[in-house]
Amino acid sequence: MSMSTAQPKSLFAYLKWAIISTFIGLALGAWLGWSTTGTLAGMLTVFFICAVLAVLEISLSFDNAIVNANKLKEMTPVWQHRFLTWGILIAVFGMRIVFPLLIVVIAANIGPIDAMIMAASRPEEYSRIMHEAHLPIAAFGGTFLMMVALTYFFDHDKEIHWVHWLESRLSRYAEIKGIEIAFVLLVMLVFSRFIEGEARTVFIVSAIYGLLTFLVVEVLGGFLDSTQEAAKATAQGGLGAFLYLEVLDASFSFDGVIGAFALTQNLFVIAIGLGIGAMYVRSMTIMLVERGTLTQYRFLEHGAFYAILILSVIMYVQTIYHIPEVITGLGGAALIGVALWSSIRWNRNSEAAE
Structure with missing residues (x-):
């Protein structure tokens, strides 16, 4: 079921809460800059960093919005609403504040209060x-x-192909059970050869946990969303997809949260900047679902998943070499832009043919 409305909403209607959060967030950033530095230059610096982090988060997560919209189409309206309300709380407070604190709590073996004091x-x-x-x-x-x-490309039911010569072959090979798992394990082993000492063990173990998490979420999602009884389906429908989207959101947030420390070391500035960006990602997700944008632009979803694939490789490469986050964000945005242009051109050719 979709989130369609009786009358089409304007762009401002979709972005209203994101714009409000922008004003509030930037005002908090300016206040934080003034209270910590006591100078106009310090206030403007923090204000600017918050704005840059928001743009960085949007550019890194636009493909996330497309994937979210694709999954939300299949969810019940109740779970759609829960994801777009509870989900934003988890995304902003969980991943932008609790997650960085949790890392320090575990790594430094200190309590949460001590981690907050250290951050400040x-x-x-x-x-x-x-x-x-x-x-x-x-x-x-x-x-x-x-x-x-x-998993998106190795799908034998996938009928629409953007890069046809590649995607059609991947779709055929999907009949080989576990081929995507074998591919990921191979890439994991190749990259581990370039990492030495204890770091190699850490890399392999962490990568295996990432693989297990994906498989557990897939199995759990299938179990929770299975329909044996109509009443049970009504009560549970969408919970598996909700969990899947939350883990996916978390994975997208990893790179942005870590990369934000290249701009500032202040946890609260990071939370404000990335929180603003997360609000825009949620707004774009709602717009994509309600307007049926993925249906109108047939290759947009393909561009998003190519961007995700490239981002995953970049995260692997970052275990060896540093890659500026701006490259990651611009690369994903460029791919989605090309996919949008290809979709528009396909629509024009189809109309001309008719």
Whole structure:
């Protein structure tokens, strides 16, 4: 069931809450800059960093919005609403605040309160711990996202192909059970050869956890969304998809949260900037579902999954070399832009043929 409405909403109607959160977030950022530095220059610096982080989050997560919209189409209206309300709380507060704190709690073996104090009083130490945790996070998130992308392409029921010569072959090979898992394990082993010492073990173990998480979410989602009785289906329908989308959101957030420390070491500035971006991603998700944009532009979804696949490889590469987050964001945005242009051109050719 879809989230269609009787009358089409304007672009402003979709972005209203995101725009409101932008004003509130940037105002908080300016206040934080003034209260911590006491200077106009410091206030403007923090204000600017919050704005840049919001743009970075939007560019990195636009493909996430497309994937979310594709999954939301299949969910019941109740679970659609829950994802777009509860989900935003989990995305903003869970991944942008609790997740970075949890990393420091585990890595430094300290309590949550001590981690908060460290974030406020010793941001350099906090940032160092976050960067040291980048290897297992990149391995876990890269593996999960790679499975997400490959599962889309290795699908024998997939009929629409953008890069036809490649996708048609991948669709045929999907009949080989576990081929995407074998591919991910092969990539994992290849990259592990370039990592030495204890770091190699950390990489492999984290990547395996990423693979297991994807498989567990898939199995759990299938179990929860299975319909043996109509009443049971009504009560449970969408829970599996909800869990899948939350883990997917978390995987997309890994790179942005870690990369944000390249711009600032202040946890609260990061939370404000990335939180604003997350609101826009949610707004775009709702718009894509209600307007049926994925149906109108047949290759847009393909571009998103190619962007996810490239992002997963970049996260693997980042365990060896540093790649600026701006490249990651622009690369994904460029792919989606090309997919949109291809879709528009296909629509024009189809209309001309008719």
